[in-house]
Amino acid sequence: MSHSHDHHHHSGCGCKPQGSAFEPQDAASKSLTSALKTSFAILKVIMIVLVVLFLASGIFKVREDEQALVLLFGKVQGLGDARVLKPGLHFTLPEPISEIIRIPVTKVQTLNVDSFWYFETPQEKLGQKNPFPPDYLDPIKDGYCLTRNDSILGLEGEDYNIVHSRWTITYVIDRPELFFENVHYRQPRPGEDFLDAASESINPMLESFASSAIVGTMVKYSIDDAVTSNRDISEKVKILLQKKLDALNSGLKIDGVNAERIIWPRQVDDAFQASIQAGQQSKTAVTDAYAYKEKLLTDTAGPEAEALLEKLKQPGLTQTQKEELVAQMKGQVQGLISEARGYKTTTVAEARANAEYLQKLLPEYKKRPELVLQRIYQDAIEQIMAKAEEKMFIQPGGGNPKELRIQINRCS
Template identity: 30%
Template sequence: MNAEPKLPPQAAVEDTATQALAEAMRTSFVVVRLLLIGLAVYFLCSGVFIVKEQERAVILRFGKPVGTGLEALRGPGFHWAFPYPIDEVYRIKAVKVQSAASTIGWYAEDARRNAAGQETPVNPTLDPMRDGYVLTGDRNIIHVRAILRYSIEEPLEFFFNHSNAYFAVTNALDNAVVFAASRYNVDDALRRDLAGLQDLIRRRVEATTARMNLGIKVQQVDLVTAPPRQVQDAFEEVIKAENKRGEDISVAQGYAAEVRSRAEGEAAARINAAQAAAVRFIESIKSDARYFSELLPRYQANPTLFSEWLQTEVLARALTNSQEKFFLPIRTGPGQRELRLLLSREPQKLKTTLTPPKTEGHQH
């Protein structure tokens, strides 16, 4: 057998170094592969985020929302997005009804006293540097506090098209309070038409926020108005006087209505009575006309006889119930007539009524 050739010592050392290098490179490749896999897993897992029940989330990809409208909102649960700086998660409080309070128009209050249920002391005069107020259309000063309740219908417009949408809503409410107060006089704003003032503020806020593209929907406006506290007593006296005036007017109107109703009833009764009397009078005239028309031929035939008959008829009707009748014939010659009456005698009985001759359709 031939013996294997022996390598020189230097070549053996180089071969050992090469094997060690190859082994180190293989180990490095494994470590790099594991690192890359770990980085990929970390990259993917870092994009997972959780949205709480009281939150909503919007994913911004390179600064722009992913999705439009309500579709851009991520609800409660697990979600995934590319890690920063590709995607950014913007969280929003999921409050269905938001509220905003006016920052003008109300007098300064002491928070500690209010918390204790105490009234803030009244200053002798209104301080414009501390106390808010608005002017009415008749140039009077009143205090107004408004609470706006609204819902966010377009969250992308509300949160991403304005640097501070909440502040914009408050400004719109303050503008509406000043605008509406200037359209009302002090009595209407405080007592007579508070609902109208409240509605005008609501409509003004709706118009302003729509013009600003805030993407909200007004739900309700709660309103409180008050006169300056320095003249509160004077306002109460005016209210009492107006209430008394209203009561007096109501009493007077009730009395006027009663008198008018009674007068109308009496007038109607008199008109009805007059119409009935007119009908009776007309019928009586017609009856008399028919009666005289029927008697006219008899009179024309013998006026003397007709006159005697008519006289007899009249006397018969007139003397029907007379107890005593005395006839004095017409004196034909000179001299005096003597009438003797027996006064102390028994009274005579009444005779039955003598019915005069009647013509058809006439009562005389």
């Protein structure tokens, strides 16, 4: 019993120290595990927040004055019209997976084309006129364009189909996807405007196409038409220039083409001024003549005179039809017609009266012709004397010649 008791006592003493040694280790493990769980939870939250922020950075806004393209690994994303993003909020995968290309589409750009203008000194560019222009056109320094080679009456020389011109071209980027794919341009630097960077490529290309369109258009006009038909020429240049840009699928739209000035060479200015003045005088004379014709016709036959005259010129009209057309005329012609009819009536009546009078005298004339002639002579003298205001009778001179002098007063 004693052995058994001792053994039990020994065993009990040995267990107590072993349990007390592991208790701190279990607490540390639990603490570590709890800390790791907390850390992983925090890390998970952070990762979720980062993912959300990353995805949220793909939300972007397209302004009202622009449209946008999204590049996914360097290629334009979307199909058809969906490739171009309109103004508003949009989402795409953030960089570097995607890239957003913003292109202004409402801002009008201006390009001045001065390659067809003559050389100007700094003073001339400021508006000062050169009193002594060069005697000859210098094709190396002076820009010019050729018109249709029509001869000009009264002018000699070979420079009369040459003109100088200045042009202004305005354009917009109308199709961003075509522009991006077919027009090379430099990427804008940070803070640099897109169009400022793109114009470095657009303007040289556009000026080249514009020059070709201008040359192709101007050669179809005479120099007179060229200096007076700026609007028509500008429209033709615009159409031709747009065709060239469309053939390239450039995405550019020409907003307007304006021929600021089209003039002849300075060296022949005097001759052209004289020609223009003569032309203006000729046009004025023609206009005045036309106005006089209209007034004369209106005063003579009324406002429908010209139309009635054209009808009267038609062949095959009967006399009745002609009289009906004449009856429709107004104005002085009716008075003239009345006077003519009255004159006709009077003349016919006088002719009939004379005929009757001569018919009565005919039997007597056959019997005594000298007596009848003497009677006719006396009747004529009586009619003449009846109309005379003053009468003078001169007695015969008895065979002696007499001299008669009559003084006529200029004021009478």
